[in-house]
Amino acid sequence: MHSPMEQFEIKRLLHFKLGGLDVSFTNSSLWMIIAVILATGVFVVGMRQRALVPGRLQSVAELGYEFIAGMVRENVGNQGKKYFPFILTLFIFILFCNVLGMVPYSFTPTSHIVVTFAMALFVFVGVTLIGLAKHGLHFFSLFVPKGVPWVLLLLLVPIEIISYFIRPFSLSIRLFANMLAGHTMLKVFGGFVVMMGILGGWAPLAFIVVFTGLELLIAFLQAYVFAILTCLYLNDAIHLHH
Amino acid sequence: MRTSGYSALAAGLFGSLLVSRTAFAAGGMPQLDFHSFAPQLVWLAIAFVVLYLVMSRLAVPAISDTLDKRQAKIQGDLDAAEKANEDARALVVAYEKRLADAREESRRLQRTQAEADSALASARFTELGEKLNGRIAEAEKRIAGQRDTVMAGLEQMAGEIAQSAYAKLAGQPADTGALGAKVAAAAKETSR
Incomplete structure (x- = not known):
């Protein structure tokens, strides 16, 4: 019987080396590229006609656009407009990776901590740089809550600093752990179906059916959470209030 | 948001620990696997x-x-609809005004016609009355003329009768002038 971890293995499909760096095309790369192609299909091919009365694919593209546009407008405000394409890309990329991961025999790039951490770190560093560029040293007032006695500040400022620097970890582990746990769970219960055979296997099978629905919801939800937290961090950096 | 972040972090760490124990087994x-990091x-x-x-x-563009x-199309359509609505309202107002004018005009025409009719009728009535009066006056004049003629004939006849009666009574022809005046005076007396 296979280990439930086997599904997360990186398999090199094409071996490449660049300098000393291993840049092999792996199953993870394959599904990232498929996600990019499908997203391009929806957002570019779907919008090709630019119809005033949209068709099905165009409606999907507009829905995704307006969903993220509304999120950025509500959480960041007008100054967030510049970053809207980035947040849309982030959301769509994570969403497509997550959902495509639900296809049997596929691979979920977002189930790897290195991928989610890279994205989270990029967001963290980017947001911090935006804050510093916008406010200079005044940016550090983000760590000092307003209207608090100075004795409490001794306690609160370190907490604020820790909570700030923990952001890339919480952001990346949340997504990675959700993907990991969901897929592992499905695999484990899949194993139960085989183990319990034709007589007892129906119960875990029914669970898998229900859980697959839940996993699809989580696939969307985690992409949403990643995008909205990025918006909130961006808002903190731009407006400096809690 | 922050507390949920921590709980998610804790859950994530706990979950990954749990899973990693089974996985390591x-x-x-x-x-x-650090070797897979670079290609990913x-x-x-x-x-x-x-x-x-x-x-x-x-x-995005x-x-x-x-x-x-x-949005522009919808706004344009809404504006056009608004304008059409206003035009329709203006038309209704203009229609009602014309209707009221026409009513007023017809009433006025009716009134003037009635006045003209009654004026004509009274004019004809007076004309007819005058004509009738004229004819009455003419008839009266004719009657008076005929009566004068008759009376003159009567006078002459009475004169001749008085002459012949005087001649028969007196046996001599009467004085025509004096007798005539007396007869005329008597006739005037009786016709009075």
């Missing part, structure tokens, strides 16, 4: 940059352009 977590990161960068370029250069156009 089965030969290790693929997520912790390189292809993540490639895929993400490509998708970002596709989104920012193609998709296309969608925002379409949404703007749709």
Whole structure:
């Protein structure tokens, strides 16, 4: 019987080396590229006609656009407009990776901590740089809550600093752990179906059916959470209030 | 948001620990294989940059352009509908005004016609009355003329009768002038 971890293995499909760096095309790369192609299909091919009365694919593209546009407008405000394409890309990329991961025999790039951490770190560093560029040293007032006695500040400022620097970890582990746990769970219960055979296997099978629905919801939800937290961090950096 | 972040972090750590224990038992977590990091990161960068370029250069302008156009079209249609509505209202007002004018005009015409009719009728009535009066006066004059003629004949006849009676009584012809005056005076007396 296979280990439930086997599904997360990186398999090199094409071996490449660049300098000393291993840049092999792996199953993870394959599904990232498929996600990019499908997203391009929806957002570019779907919008090709630019119809005033949209068709099905165009409606999907507009829905995704307006969903993220509304999120950025509500959480960041007008100054967030510049970053809207980035947040849309982030959301769509994570969403497509997550959902495509639900296809049997596929691979979920977002189930790897290195991928989610890279994205989270990029967001963290980017947001911090935006804050510093916008406010200079005044940016550090983000760590000092307003209207608090100075004795409490001794306690609160370190907490604020820790909570700030923990952001890339919480952001990346949340997504990675959700993907990991969901897929592992499905695999484990899949194993139960085989183990319990034709007589007892129906119960875990029914669970898998229900859980697959839940996993699809989580696939969307985690992409949403990643995008909205990025918006909130961006808002903190731009407006400096809690 | 922050507390939920921590709980998610705790859950994530707990979950990954739990899973990693079973995974290590089965030969290790693929997520912790450092040799796979470089190819994943390189292809993540490639895929993400490509998708970002596709989104920012193609998709976002296309969608925002379409949404703007749709908004403009809807606004234009709404404005046109508003204008048509106002035009219709103006038409109704103009129609009602014309209707009221026409009613007023017809009433006025009716009134003037009635006045003209009654004036004509009274004019004809007076004309007819005058004509009748004229004819009555003419008839009276004719009657008076005829009566004068008759009376003159009577006078002459009475004179002749008185003459012949005087001649028979007196045996001599009467004095025509004196007798005539007496007869005329008597006739005047009786006709009175």
